Amino acid sequence: MNILLYVLLGIGVLFNGLGAIALLRFPDIYTRLHGATKCTTFGSLFTALGVIVYGFARGGAQYNTLAIHVIIALIALLVTNPTGSHAIARAAYRSGIKPVGAVVDKLEDQS
């Protein structure tokens, strides 16, 4: 049981860290969004799964409550994170930021 918790929390920390590094390393806003959105969502998913497993494994009313609340927080994160990143990407494009080094840009022909 403990090993499972370590693995889940470890994956969570690893991917959150990769997301943070991606934020510094990539050249423009769209590629940064790739790193930031995907890695932090995946990392937070696994961190939250770790806490849910911990809550249900401890048992008792208090820990079950903890696990259920974490499930709701996880749903909120999974729904809001990609939607927020669409909003940022579209706003960035409409405010005139072009993707750096783009091979093809179909949206430019469109508007």
Added chain:
Amino acid sequence: MIIEPMVFFIVAACFAFFVLFSLLRIGLGPTVGDRVVGLDTLNTLVVASMIVLGAAFDQVVFVDVAIIYALLSFVGTLYVARYLEGELQ
């Protein structure tokens, strides 16, 4: 056997360290969009670390605050995005 609370504190400390990275991006970011991306990442990291701290302190209140924080930060991100698009004057 069950895990020690210390592990959760270490995980939360790692997240706090990653928050520094996104703060760096908020400071450096050449455009407003980059800063918003940094802010979005920061919000997700804060929510994740609040969940972990809730487990570390055995307090459900942390997780409740994390839910509200996630929803409100989403509204904030949408608002800034709308502003960038130029729909709000």
Added chain:
Amino acid sequence: MLAFFVTAIVAFIFYLSLTFGSGTIGAWSIEEWISGAVLSLIVGAIAGRVAFDHKRQGKKSSLRMLNPLRWLLFLVYLIGPFLWAMAKANLDVAYRVITGKIRPGIVRISPGLTTDFGITLLANSITLTPGTLSVDVDEESGDLFVHWINVKETDPSAKAVCGSFPDWARRIAE
């Protein structure tokens, strides 16, 4: 009317799961049952029209999502192909973060979906899976503009970009 009740019931379920373990009737106290019912009725009255707008011209009603079979399909999709693609996506992005090899571009795909829910589902799936990020949507034709981190062809089909997701979205939402 149906929209009002559905929204109220969903809000009630969320309220009950947030107050789990507060008393002895079921797992809740009598106060939580009453205040939850009152609050969710208020929420249903205010937000029902926003959550299910089934009077859009030419669009199918979003109340069709109440079919439990669709939820089952959605769950299967979420646990099966979606989680697998998401894991692959993250390993791929991790590889690109470390090596810095990118070839970005914005491409247009036409998945041929018509319902709002289907397009939302597909766009969110695309954002969370390998090297793709949906940027904009053409609301008349339902075409998506996708930022692709590693462009392989400049005029791809929907299948080349996001695999089996359009089929799943069609099965779930249409």
